[in-house]
Amino acid sequence: xxxxxxxxxxxxRNRGINPQGFHVSQLKFYVLLLPLSVVMILPIIFIFSSAFxxxxxxxxxxxxxxxxxxxxxxxTDLFSKLSTSGIPVSRYLFNSIVITLATMTASILVSSAAxxxxxxxxxxxxxxxxxxxxxxxMFVPIAVTIPRFLVIERLSLLNTFWVHxxxxxxxxxxxxxIKQFIxxxxxxxxxxxxxxxxxxxxxxxxxxxxxxxxxxxxxGILTFQAAWNNAEISTLYVNDESLRTLAFYLSTLxxxxxxxxxxxxxxVAAAAALIxxxxxxxxxxxxxxxxxxxxxxxxxx
Amino acid sequence: MPIxxxxxxxxxxxxxxxxxxxxxxxxFIVFIVVPVLAAFLLSFTFFDAIQAPxxxxxxxxxxxxxxxxxxxxxxxxxxxxFAVIVGPGGYAFAFMLxxxxxxxxxxxxxxxxxxxxxxxMTAGVAMAVVxxxxxxxxxxxxxxxxLMGTGLxxxxxxxxxxxxxxxxxxxxxxxxxxxxxxxxxxxxGILEISPELYEAAAMDGMSSRWQEIFYITIPSMKxxxxxxxxxxxxxxxxxxxxxxxxxxSNPTPQYAGQLIVNHIEDYGFLRYEMGYAAAVSVVLLLxxxxxxxxxxxxxxxxx
Numbered sequence: 001x002x003x004x005x006x007x008x009x010x011x012x013r014n015r016g017i018n019p020q021g022f023h024v025s026q027l028k029f030y031v032l033l034l035p036l037s038v039v040m041i042l043p044i045i046f047i048f049s050s051a052f053x054x055x056x057x058x059x060x061x062x063x064x065x066x067x068x069x070x071x072x073x074x075x076t077d078l079f080s081k082l083s084t085s086g087i088p089v090s091r092y093l094f095n096s097i098v099i100t101l102a103t104m105t106a107s108i109l110v111s112s113a114a115x116x117x118x119x120x121x122x123x124x125x126x127x128x129x130x131x132x133x134x135x136x137x138m139f140v141p142i143a144v145t146i147p148r149f150l151v152i153e154r155l156s157l158l159n160t161f162w163v164h165x166x167x168x169x170x171x172x173x174x175x176x177x178i179k180q181f182i183x184x185x186x187x188x189x190x191x192x193x194x195x196x197x198x199x200x201x202x203x204x205x206x207x208x209x210x211x212x213x214x215x216x217x218x219x220g221i222l223t224f225q226a227a228w229n230n231a232e233i234s235t236l237y238v239n240d241e242s243l244r245t246l247a248f249y250l251s252t253l254x255x256x257x258x259x260x261x262x263x264x265x266x267x268v269a270a271a272a273a274l275i276x277x278x279x280x281x282x283x284x285x286x287x288x289x290x291x292x293x294x295x296x297x298x299x300x301x
Numbered sequence: 302m303p304i305x306x307x308x309x310x311x312x313x314x315x316x317x318x319x320x321x322x323x324x325x326x327x328x329f330i331v332f333i334v335v336p337v338l339a340a341f342l343l344s345f346t347f348f349d350a351i352q353a354p355x356x357x358x359x360x361x362x363x364x365x366x367x368x369x370x371x372x373x374x375x376x377x378x379x380x381x382x383f384a385v386i387v388g389p390g391g392y393a394f395a396f397m398l399x400x401x402x403x404x405x406x407x408x409x410x411x412x413x414x415x416x417x418x419x420x421x422m423t424a425g426v427a428m429a430v431v432x433x434x435x436x437x438x439x440x441x442x443x444x445x446x447x448l449m450g451t452g453l454x455x456x457x458x459x460x461x462x463x464x465x466x467x468x469x470x471x472x473x474x475x476x477x478x479x480x481x482x483x484x485x486x487x488x489x490g491i492l493e494i495s496p497e498l499y500e501a502a503a504m505d506g507m508s509s510r511w512q513e514i515f516y517i518t519i520p521s522m523k524x525x526x527x528x529x530x531x532x533x534x535x536x537x538x539x540x541x542x543x544x545x546x547x548x549x550s551n552p553t554p555q556y557a558g559q560l561i562v563n564h565i566e567d568y569g570f571l572r573y574e575m576g577y578a579a580a581v582s583v584v585l586l587l588x589x590x591x592x593x594x595x596x597x598x599x600x601x602x603x604x
Contacts, residue, residue, distance in 0.1 A: 016499060017403050017518075018492050029401050030409075036398075037416045040477065043431045044419055050434065062446045063434075114325035121318035129322070136333055137531050138593045140539050142562050143582040146569040147339035150350075151331060170328040173482070173532075200317045222482070231426050236570075247426045254429040254546075266434070273430040280422035288415065295482075295489035299524020300531060301601070 044277070050267075051075070051274035058266050074271035081268060085241045089249060093275070096228060096246040099164040103227040104220050107169050111219055115178035116208050120190055130179065134300065136172040145236060152237055163237045164245070168226050174219040180297040181215035182208060215297075217290035221283055228279060250276060337586065343579035350575055361580035372581070375556035376564045379468065380538075380588075383560055386472050388537035388592065391479030392530055398480065399488040400514065414488060421481035429546050432474060436460035436547070461547050464557030471543050471558050481536060483529030490525030491518060523600045530596035538562070538589050561585050 019026070042065075050058065052070035081089050117123075118130050141148070148167065157163040185208070193203050209216070234248035253269040284291070319326075344361055346354035365372055398417060402410050420428075435443045438459035448454035460466050498517050507513060519526060541562025545551045551567055553559050559567075561581060569578030 017494065017496065019404065019406050021406055026405055029404050032401060033398075033405075033413050037413055040420055040480075041416050043428065043435070043477070046431050046434070047427065050430075059441055061441050062450060063441050063443050065443070110324045110328065113321045117318045117321035121315075121321065123315040123318040126318075129326075133329075136329070138535055138589050139333055139337070140535055140585060140589055141333075142539055142541060143565065143585045143589075144336035144340050145565070146575050146578055146582070147336035147343060148332065150339060151335055155331070166328060167332045170325065170332045172329075172333075175325060200321070204321065225422060229423055229426060251426050251429070251546075254426070254433060254549075266430075269430045273427040276427040277423045281419060284418070284422060285415065288411065291485060292489050295486045295525075296493045298486040298489065298528050299522070300528040301524050 047270070047273050047277050050270040053267065053270070055267060058270070074267040078268045078271045078275075087241045087244075089246075089272075091242060092244060092246040092249040095243060099161070099245060100224060100227040102161075103165045103168050104223045106165060107171060107174060107223040108216050108220055110169050111171065111174045112178050112209060112212065112216065113204060115175050115182055115215075116204050118175070119179050119182035120185075120187070120208075133172050133175055133179075137176060137300070139172060141167075142232075145232075149236060158237055159240045159243065161243065164227070164230070164233050164243075167233070168223065168230070171219070171223065171226065174222055176300075177218055177294055177298060178212060178215045180299070181212050181294055184297060185211055214290035214293040217287040218294040221287055221291060224283060225280060229276065246272065247276060340579045340582045340586075343576050344583045346576040346579075347574075348576040348579075349573045351573075354576060357576065361577050362584075365577070365580055365584070371552075371556060371559070372564060376559050376561055379556075379559055380561040382468070383472060383475070383540075384534075384537040384588075384592075387475045387479060387540065388533050391476050391537065392483070392533035394476065395480055395484040395529065395533070396487050396526070399484055399491055400518065402488055403491040414485070417480040418485065420478040421484075426546075428474075428478070432470075432547055433461070436470060438462060461549070462554050464555040467544060467548060467553060467558040470547060474547070475537070475540050475543060479533065479536065481532060483532035483536075486525045486532070487522070487529045490522035494518060494521045527596060527600035530600060531593050534589060534592045534596065538585060561588075 053067045231247040231251040234244035250272045253265045348354040445457040541560040544553045544558025
């Protein structure tokens with residue numbers, strides 16, 4: 001028994017944590033994971049499948065899960081459609097793209113600069129400020145929607161482009177992850193640059209940012225998800241229809257549960273849902289390696 | 302001029318640190334600190350967003366506990382039931398899956414992780430389309446069609462409109478999307494543990510994988526466990542809009558899926574009793590704080 005256990009870890013490591021290759025003992029995990037993954041991914045496949053369904057398949061009885069005669073009609077319908085207030089859907093999509101790109105860029109710069117300061121600079125309040133940010137990890141934005149509304153109103157940010165961007169930027173989890181990642185960069189690197197006479201900004205821009213690419217990718221994804229999927233800001237803080245996002249438009253399609261709109265809108269909603277979902281997936285697939293390497297620094301002490 | 306001198310000294314020494322922090326700091330104060338303080342202050346007032354707030358003392362809290370039947374009868378029990386199952390339940394589920402994934406080689410691990418993570422990529426908005434079709438109330442709904450096809454059901458059920466099913470569906474949907482960032486953190490944490498620790502334990506005669514999990518894996522990755530726990534707790538309390546999204550109405554049918562977040566919206570944005578809504582917000586923030594303290598007790602390294 002003991003001999004077995006020892007061999008398990010000393011031979012070619014195909015058993016135990018993080019194996020190099022396949023081993024029979026892994027079969028039980030596949031048996032567990034395969035059905036579970038099917039359940040997990042079915043709703044996702046459903047998004048793809050129903051976006052390409054023609055109307056008779058969307059309302060078929062009994063309902064069909066997979067599309068039989070795929071069509072792009074739902075997408076052409078979506079983009080030829082005007083919302084109830086006369087705004088073309090492409091406008092919502094355009095807003096979403098601009099808002100998301102602006103938020104991602106700003107979030108990466110703002111959080112990484114703050115993280116650099118909290119990780120590598122020396123100042124009295126450093127530990128206290130980091131502790132406050134850690135406390136804010138528990139912050140539930142949805143709880144303070146109303147006071148936030150009052151603040152946003154006071155700052156006359158209602159009905160502006162900025163109301164989409166600014167509240168999302170203060171993302172404690174993003175700062176936390178980047179700060180932990182920068183902690184992994186040895187101080188000597190920065191000291192060497194300082195001896196060579198490099199300024200703080202130069203160090204931040206030329207040393208820190210290139211070295212924390214994985215963390216940047218991670219916060220980029222988190223911000224992307226926060227901005228791209230955000231329907232609340234459009235609902236609560238924006239009355240001007242031409243400034244609202246695709247997520248908001250989709251939420252108006254799905255909240256009408258009854259009536260003609262619900263029937264006519266289902267194909268369009270399915271197409272919009274796919275457009276909402278797909279970028280999330282593509283970005284994550286491309287950046288998953290960076291995300292995982294950031295996550296190994298994610299420990300909260 | 303010693304004062305000016307010391308200010309200049311400070312500016313030289315710590316100025317750039319604060320300069321780097323400034324943007325984040327300002328946004329943090331404006332959109333997190335001020336709203337939390339404002340919620341706290343407003344919770345002691347009557348405020349309808351038209352007239353200036355009127356000080357009420359603890360009245361809001363007292364009526365929350367003594368007079369708000371909806372809160373005590375539906376919202377609080379619902380929230381606790383939902384948060385306990387989705388929070389710790391989803392968390393345990395996420396840890397278990399992360400551990401299982403760590404037993405596989407890189408390629409299958411990455412593929413499975415992607416599949417498990419993908420539900421939490423997209424928020425309720427896009428998924429509402431799916432759930433509405435799956436749980437649709439007429440016979441074209443997938444669940445109804447399936448159950449009627451197998452003969453288990455004679456009449457279609459209005460899943461999302463029936464008080465007895467709504468909560469269960471909310472929990473299933475939330476668990477489905479609970480393999481989020483905490484799950485990834487725990488997966489990374491498990492993979493980071495040095496194999497030598499396991500080797501040493503095996504030398505000492507540890508042979509069961511359960512022992513390994515409880516004596517090596519979890520203690521070696523406490524920080525990631527805590528991070529995952531905080532993310533699960535916040536996620537569980539944050540996920541309030543799910544019931545309203547699914548049923549399409551606030552309040553949800555017979556308050557069956559009414560969570561504390563919906564209660565806040567109900568009072569704040571539908572009835573304009575913002576002082577009262579603020580008191581409910583404070584209760585919500587305190588609940589999150591309480592549960593994260595509990596998690597810190599379990600996994601924290603300080604104290």
